[in-house]
Structures are given as C-alpha cells and as structure tokens.
Amino acid sequence: MKQRVGIGNILESAFPPRSAGNASEAAALPGLSPTTLLEAFVPGYGAIHRFLLFSFGFDVTVLVSLGVVLWLSGRIFRSVWTIIYATVASNYMAEITVSSTDEIHAHLIAFLAHQYKINSSRRLMAETPSKSAWELDNEDTETLETTVDAKGNIKWLNFSNQEAKSQPRFTPAIGSHNFWHKGTYFQLRRKEVAMFDELGGGGAAFKDKELLTLSCFGRSTEPIKKLIQHAKAHYHLGHNAKTVIKRPAPKDMRRFGGRGSWVKIAERPCRPMKTVVLDEERKMDVLADINEYLNPATARWYANRGIPYRRGYLFYGPPGTGKTSLTFALAGVFGLDIHVVSLLEPTLTEEELGMLFTNLPARCIVLLEDIDTAGLIREPSEGEEEGKKEERGEKRSEKDWNVVDLTKALKKANQLSEEEKKKGISLSGLLNIIDGVASHEGRVLVMTTNHPEKLDEALIRPGRVDHQVAFGNATQLQVKELFERMYTNDLPRTKLIITHPSSSSPDADKIMNKNPNVKVNETLTPPLTPTNSLANGSANVNRAVVGHNSKNEKLKDEELSPDELSEIAARFTKQVPDDMFSPAEIQGFLLKRKKDPRRAVLEVGVWVEGMREVKRRGGKVVTVQ
Numbered sequence: 090m091k092q093r094v095g096i097g098n099i100l101e102s103a104f105p106p107r108s109a110g111n112a113s114e115a116a117a118l119p120g121l122s123p124t125t126l127l128e129a130f131v132p133g134y135g136a137i138h139r140f141l142l143f144s145f146g147f148d149v150t151v152l153v154s155l156g157v158v159l160w161l162s163g164r165i166f167r168s169v170w171t172i173i174y175a176t177v178a179s180n181y182m183a184e185i186t187v188s189s190t191d192e193i194h195a196h197l198i199a200f201l202a203h204q205y206k207i208n209s210s211r212r213l214m215a216e217t218p219s220k221s222a223w224e225l226d227n228e229d230t231e232t233l234e235t236t237v238d239a240k241g242n243i244k245w246l247n248f249s250n251q252e253a254k255s256q257p258r259f260t261p262a263i264g265s266h267n268f269w270h271k272g273t274y275f276q277l278r279r280k281e282v283a284m285f286d287e288l289g290g291g292g293a294a295f296k297d298k299e300l301l302t303l304s305c306f307g308r309s310t311e312p313i314k315k316l317i318q319h320a321k322a323h324y325h326l327g328h329n330a331k332t333v334i335k336r337p338a339p340k341d342m343r344r345f346g347g348r349g350s351w352v353k354i355a356e357r358p359c360r361p362m363k364t365v366v367l368d369e370e371r372k373m374d375v376l377a378d379i380n381e382y383l384n385p386a387t388a389r390w391y392a393n394r395g396i397p398y399r400r401g402y403l404f405y406g407p408p409g410t411g412k413t414s415l416t417f418a419l420a421g422v423f424g425l426d427i428h429v430v431s432l433l434e435p436t437l438t439e440e441e442l443g444m445l446f447t448n449l450p451a452r453c454i455v456l457l458e459d460i461d462t463a464g465l466i467r468e469p470s471e472g473e474e475e476g477k478k479e480e481r482g483e484k485r486s487e488k489d490w491n492v493v494d495l496t497k498a499l500k501k502a503n504q505l506s507e508e509e510k511k512k513g514i515s516l517s518g519l520l521n522i523i524d525g526v527a528s529h530e531g532r533v534l535v536m537t538t539n540h541p542e543k544l545d546e547a548l549i550r551p552g553r554v555d556h557q558v559a560f561g562n563a564t565q566l567q568v569k570e571l572f573e574r575m576y577t578n579d580l581p582r583t584k585l586i587i588t589h590p591s592s593s594s595p596d597a598d599k600i601m602n603k604n605p606n607v608k609v610n611e612t613l614t615p616p617l618t619p620t621n622s623l624a625n626g627s628a629n630v631n632r633a634v635v636g637h638n639s640k641n642e643k644l645k646d647e648e649l650s651p652d653e654l655s656e657i658a659a660r661f662t663k664q665v666p667d668d669m670f671s672p673a674e675i676q677g678f679l680l681k682r683k684k685d686p687r688r689a690v691l692e693v694g695v696w697v698e699g700m701r702e703v704k705r706r707g708g709k710v711v712t713v714q
C-alpha cells in the first residue's frame with residue numbers, strides 16, 4: 090500500500106512523541122494542554138512543536154497561545170467597543186446627514202479638502218478638479234511669456250503639460266474619518282448607497298448616491314450646523330466676485346427634485362456694468378427697477394396688495410447688441426446666479442420645467458434666451474383648426490372618408506404627435522410656468538429676442554414682462570466708448586491668492602473672519618506677444634506675428650495718455666456711421682487690432698466700406714475683417 094509522505098510525517102518519524110512513561114513531560118503536557126489542543130486543530134503542529142523544542146529549546150506553543158489570546162482580546166474589545174459606541178452614539182451623539190444630490194455636499198467636500206486635518210488622514214480620495222480658465226489664471230504662479238530665440242524662431246506658449254502640472258484635489262475617502270474643528274471633535278462617515286431609480290420609458294436602474302454623515306458628541310446638532318454653515322461660507326468666499334451660471338441637471342438627476350435639479354455649468358468673474366455700452370438712462374432704469382424689486386420690503390408690499398412677487402424683463406434688439414451682456418452684468422451687480430433654460434432642449438417637458446422653476450433659489454435671474462426661436466406652440470382653438478381645414482379644402486362630410494384617407498389621417502396623426510412630443514413646451518405651458526398660480530416668486534425673469542414682433546402677445550403682457558429694454562446698433566457715442574474701453578491701459582493685475590491653510594498656519598477661520606490670511610499679490614498685466622522684440626528678429630517672423638501693416642511698428646504697445654486716446658477715439662468714431670454696426674461687430678474689428686489703436690483708425694475706413702457692401706448684398710461671409 091502506498092504511503093503518503095509529507096513534511097509532517099517526516100518530522101513525526103524524526104521526532105516521535107515522548108512515551109507516556111516520561112513523568113515530567115506528562116505533567117507539563119496534560120490531556121488538555123494548549124499543545125494538544127493545537128495538535129488537534131493544526132495537522133502536523135505536534136511534530137513542528139517538538140522539532141523546535143528539541144532543536145532550539147523554544148516552546149512555540151507559548152508564542153501561539155499569546156497570539157491567540159491577543160486576537161481574542163481584540164475581538165472582544167472591538168465587540169464591546171461597538172456596543173459602547175452604538176449606545177453612546179444613539180444617546181450622546183448628534184448627527185446630520187447630507188446627500189450628494191444637494192449642493193451642501195459639494196460645499197462640505199470642498200471645505201474638508203481644504204482642511205489640513207483631513208489632509209493628514211491616511212485614507213484619501215484623489216480627484217481631478219475641473220477648473221475654468223479664470224481659476225487657472227488665479228492659480229498660475231508664473232506668468233508665461235512668448236519668447237524669440239537667437240535665430241528669430243518664436244517659442245509660442247505651450248500648454249501640453251498643463252494637465253500634468255494641475256494639482257489633484259484630495260478629499261476624505263469612503264469610510265470613517267475624525268477631525269477637530271473649533272475645539273469640537275467630529276466624526277465623518279462617507280458612504281455610497283445604491284438607489285433604485287426608475288428611468289423614463291418603464292426602465293429602472295441602480296444609481297449610486299453618496300451620503301455624508303457628520304456627528305459630534307453631545308445631544309445638540311448645533312456644532313454640526315455651524316460647521317456646515319462654515320463650509321458654505323468657505324465655499325462662497327471664493328465665489329463672491331463670480332457669477333455662477335446654472336442649467337437644468339440631466340434628466341435622471343432632475344427627478345430627485347430639490348436644488349440638485351440645477352447644475353452649475355460655469356462660473357466667471359462678474360462683468361462690470363460699465364463694460365456694457367448702453368444708453369446710460371436705460372441702464373439706470375433697469376438697475377433701479379431690479380434694485381427696487383429685490384428689496385425685501387418690496388416682497389411685503391406685493392403680498393399686502395395681493396400682487397404676485399415676480400418681475401419679468403424683455404431685452405430685444407438685433408444680434409450682438411448686448412442683451413446677454415447686460416444680463417450678466419446685472420447678475421454681477423446684484424450678486425445673483427443665472428439659471429439658463431433652453432426651451433429647445435428635447436428632453437425638457439412642461440412638468441419638468443415647472444418643477445425646475447419651483448426649485449429656484451429665493452432670488453436669482455432666470456434667462457430664457459432667443460425666446461422667439463424657442464419653438465413654442467400655441468394650441469389652435471377648435472374654430473381656428475376648422476377654419477384652417479376649410480382653407481386647405483380638407484373639410485368634407487363623414488361619408489367622404491374611405492379606408493385610404495383614414496390610414497393617411499392616422500399616419501399623419503401619429504407623426505404629428507411625435508413632432509409635438511419633441512417640441513416639449515407649449516406656449517400655454519410656459520405662460521403657466523411663468524405666472525401660473527403655483528409659479529415661483531422672487532426670481533427675475535429675463536427673456537431675450539431678436540424678433541419681438543414674432544412673440545405672442547400673451548407672453549409679453551404686463552405681469553409676465555414688466556419692463557422692456559430695446560437694444561440697437563451702436564451710436565457714435567457708443568462706438569467711442571467701445572474704442573476707449575478697448576484701449577484703456579489695464580490696471581496691474583491683482584491676484585487674490587487665498588493661501589491654503591497649511592500646517593504652519595492651520596487656522597482656516599482666519600479666512601472666514603475679517604482678518605483673512607489672504608495674500609494680495611500684484612503682478613503685471615499679462616505680457617504681450619513680443620512684437621517689438623520680434624521686430625529685431627527675422628522679417629518673416631515679424632510678419633507672421635505682427636500680421637500686416639509695418640507702418641505703425643514703432644507705435645505698437647505704446648501706452649496712450651487719456652487725452653491721446655480720446656483724440657484717436659474721436660478720429661475712429663468719425664469714420665463709423667451711426668447705427669450701422671452692432672457693438673459685437675465693432676468689438677470684433679477692434680479685437681483683431683487690440684494692441685494697436687492707431688492701426689484700427691487707419692483701417693476702419695476700408696472695413697466700414699467692406700461691411701457696408703456685405704450688408705447691402707445681404708451676405709454672411711465678410712470680405713474684410
């Protein structure tokens with residue numbers, strides 16, 4: 090019979106168990122000693138034990154027993170701790186949970202990412218933050234320059250490694266974390282939960298949602314509320330001089346309702362009101378009107394008189410005359426977010442639009458751009474429909490119907506309903522949402538259009554549109570203003586760098602208090618492409634960068650005094666006819682000569698003639714730029 094030969098067997102035969110006759114051994118290893126127990130559970134343990142005992146005089150059982158005792162104690166301690174913690178947590182701890190569908194979640198995560206205490210945690214999650222050009226500009230420590238080598242080759246700016254240089258953001262990983270804040274000990278639990286989410290069309294799927302639970306000792310949630318408030322303030326601190334633009338969240342997120350129905354799509358520096366070239370009186374009218382409306386006392390005034398607290402504005406005029414620009418400047422002045430809605434979005438239904446309006450913040454601007462192209466459909470009344478049929482000669486008696494007609498009619502009805510479905514929002518639906526009984530109060534609604542004459546009367550009746558502002562092509566005065574604004578010397582670029590609360594200066598609160606740990610860093614205005622230095626390089630390079638015109642080379646990048654600028658602006662303005670070009674067109678012309686006002690003066694005559702010709706022909710492709 091074949092015998093199994095293993096290491097255990099070999100050791101067994103080499104170190105057989107002592108005979109029971111050995112009295113001292115028997116006393117040391119009684120029937121239920123740890124060694125016999127281990128022998129029962131671990132095959133071959135006895136032989137190993139004897140080998141180590143005989144060879145090195147080392148009783149491994151002592152070590153193993155110690156390990157088992159420690160492991161058992163650990164288990165017992167953990168179980169006891171869990172029970173104690175659960176008892177303490179349920180009786181002596183307060184907690185607040187935040188869902189990732191709410192913006193507070195983002196505020197808290199951003200705050201915790203900044204918290205040096207969390208940063209020192211051993212379990213972090215690395216995220217690639219998406220940053221806008223403005224944020225990158227604020228963070229750039231070095232100012233890039235375009236340089237020219239000895240051979241006259243231009244070294245253009247290159248951003249190929251910008252992704253590599255960008256700093257990841259570290260946030261607390263999924264799990265538990267502890268930290269101190271303002272003398273309070275907090276526990277943070279971050280976890281993902283799968284939610285059963287019904288999708289449109291009868292489908293369903295599991296969706297991940299994150300829950301953030303903050304807890305602290307004590308029966309009051311006050312410290313957590315303060316922490317959340319602090320996180321919110323911290324988040325908004327960097328956004329004070331920014332205008333936040335939001336749009337409806339994707340369809341499956343909108344379903345949860347709440348403030349998560351809107352998502353931030355952009356955040357840009359506030360547009361100063363003075364950069365919008367518009368008749369000063371008209372501008373002041375709008376500003377005063379909105380200022381009056383937003384005053385908290387006005388809400389009471391409206392309520393006392395039973396007037397719905399809503400205000401609508403219609404900005405109308407040709408393309409590129411500043412309708413959107415004024416909306417952004419207004420948002421900056423009043424510190425409001427802009428909620429942009431496109432009524433052409435195919436997935437947006439009337440109910441959803443209504444829900445989106447009910448989830449607007451108390452004060453905000455809602456922007457409905459190009460309302461005339463929004464494809465709003467006015468449901469025809471029965472009379473109108475009959476009339477149309479008669480016009481088309483479609484009216485006939487019931488007897489006239491045959492099977493072919495019937496099939497055609499059914500097919501058409503199906504197609505129509507598909508089209509209707511795609512259109513999504515009807516005029517009556519929109520009217521209801523704007524000022525129906527359940528519609529939101531407190532918002533500023535701005536509708537823009539290039540064709541006010543195409544709008545339905547009902548849409549712009551007082552109550553829906555309370556203030557209309559006309560925009561037109563630039564007057565000569567406005568042309569001068571645009572010119573002067575383009576060539577006014579920039580003030581030194583002032584960068585506000587909020588220093589990251591580091592371990593040496595850990596107090597993030599200093600940022601929140603009015604004694605901020607804020608470093609104001611003055612740097613020069615961004616460098617110009619070195620056209621002057623290029624002039625010393627090869628003639629080819631010079632032409633490539635400078636573009637054309639060599640006559641005014643010596644005048645480039647020259648700083649103009651206010652008097653000189655005003656004089657050049659007057660010469661420029663004289664050549665631009667009143668009310669012919671939109672501010673956007675003039676801005677486009679000037680932008681191509683943004684470092685060279687005198688060149689703009691020299692070339693504007695040719696440009697005006699060329700553009701006049703293009704407009705006369707009704708063409709779209711410009712021959713002069």
Ligand SMILES: Nc1ncnc2c1ncn2[C@@H]1O[C@H](COP(=O)(O)OP(=O)(O)OP(=O)(O)O)[C@@H](O)[C@H]1O
Nearest residue numbers: 364365366367407408409410411412413414672673
């Ligand atoms: N009145 C203005 N003052 C200053 N800049 C203007 C003015 N009008 C237009 N611009 C400039 O022209 C560009 C387009 O302007 P804007 O989007 O505000 O025009 P709009 O009237 O909303 O156009 P559209 O009807 O096509 O939406 C912007 O870069 C803006 O700076």
